[in-house]
Amino acid sequence: MTSFPSEAVARIRVLVVGDLMLDRYWFGEVERISPEAPVPVVRVAKREDRLGGAANVARNIVSLGARATLVGVVGDDEAGRRIAALAQQEGIDARLIVDPQLPTTLKMRVMGRQQQLLRVDFEETPDGGCLDTLRGDVEALVAQHDMVVLSDYAKGALARVEGLVQAARTAGVPVLVDPKGHAYRRYVGATIITPNRAEMTDAVGRWNTEAELEERAQRLRGELSLEALLVTRSEQGMTLFTDEGRQHIDAQAHEVFDVSGAGDTVLAALAVTRAAGLPWFEAVKWANRAGGVVVGKLGTSVVTAGELT
Template identity: 75%
Template sequence: MKPFPADAVNKVNVLVVGDIMLDRYWFGEVDRISPEAPVPVVRVAHREDRLGGAANVARNIVALGARATLIGVVGDDEAGRQVRSLLADEGIEQSLIDDPALHTTLKMRVLGRQQQLLRIDFEETPSPASLVRVQADMQELLSTHSMVVLSDYAKGTLAQVETLIKAARAQGVPILVDPKGHLYKRYAGATIITPNRAEMQEAVGRWQNEDELAERAQHLRIELGLEALLVTRSEQGMTLFSEQGRHHIDAQAQEVFDVSGAGDTVLATLAVMRAAGLPWFEAVDWANRAGGIVVGKLGTSVVSAGELA
């Protein structure tokens, strides 16, 4: 693999649009069972908040040495204010919409001895008025960014993703999409989509062998008008499908500790490397390396330029 292209990466400016969430971790020790119910009692010793969803994609982009602007919707609540504070700490430009009727998407995890015991989710759908503002903000910022990343976690921010893709295409800005669900016609016209193995199976059905996967992937790519399609396959690595054919790379993870946010890291690295001028297969190699590093970390994490180099 060629050396890390730091000079080119430093010039990259990525616009990230999608579902923003706050990942909240409560770490503690477990040494007894509750007398009230057969559940462990966690004595909380440490609390930590991290950016999640589209915000984690932006965080990974900045960690690699590029610049990122984030568009999304948060509530006028404690979690929303924490998201804004963390974004400022990371040096991420913000174009957030405050939706007073919305509870900021929050995933609260309770861990005992590094093992996740419970996760509690708070989530609501943004209002139509907020989605109109997402479109307006993206339209305004497109001309100053070299790449658009759409991070879809099915929380509602990308409910009108077709309009966002059309706007980016009109200005000639490449669009990378991390999809959700099985209705992939929503993403027609994007430059590339990056489904994981389960999402790809949901969209095209189960395949019996690599030839069948290649046939279905290329058919989907052509049907949607994509330049490329990347299937992330966990321990099986990643497979890129483009006009040039199939390019597969094996997984590089030495030890899988936590896959939380790994897709965000892969997406961010792919976007940065592609915007830095690398061909798809080289960008995928770097993304695969980044994914192999981040799954060895606990919780929603990032990979720095130093680690990747």
């Protein structure tokens, strides 16, 4: 495995587009059960907000030493302003589209003794006007970047993803897509897509053997005109499919504490190392290592270049 290309990564600019969300954590102690219902009572001692979704991808890109521009939709509310403030603190160039009619996607987690007890989600889908603005912003920015990352959490920001992929192709900029759902024709022309095991099953059906997976993956890659397809498989590692065939890497042996946001970290590491000039499989090795580190942390977290080396 080559050394992490820190100097090359420092010159990289990545445009991250997708569903933005605020991850809000309430930490506390559980000392009794509620007399009102058989549920634990959490005495909140600490509150913490973190960037989530596509914003967490951008946060990881900056943490790894590259520069990130972030485009997405937020509401005219406290959570949206919090995302803007956190992005600025993290050194992310955030170009946020504010929709006064839309609540910012917010995931509020209640944690007791370092375990998640409850999650409450607030979310709605942005309207067509916001999506027109988003595409215009992407078209104006894409040529200034070395890589485009489309982070799809099925919250609506990438409802017209075909136009975003086309804008990047027109500018000659590679496109990495973290997909959602099963309608993968939307991603035709991307450079690589990175479905996890469940998402790949949604797209091609269940497979019984590795040979069957390879046949289906390569067929899907051809149908979508992809340069590469990476299936992230949790404890089974990652499998890359390219013109060279199938290449697999086992998962890093780490204690898994929390998988929240691990896919964002993998996507960020893959983007910066590939943009820095590493071959696909070398980039996948670094992404695998980054994912192995971040699952040992609580909540949506980041990995630094120092931790990888």
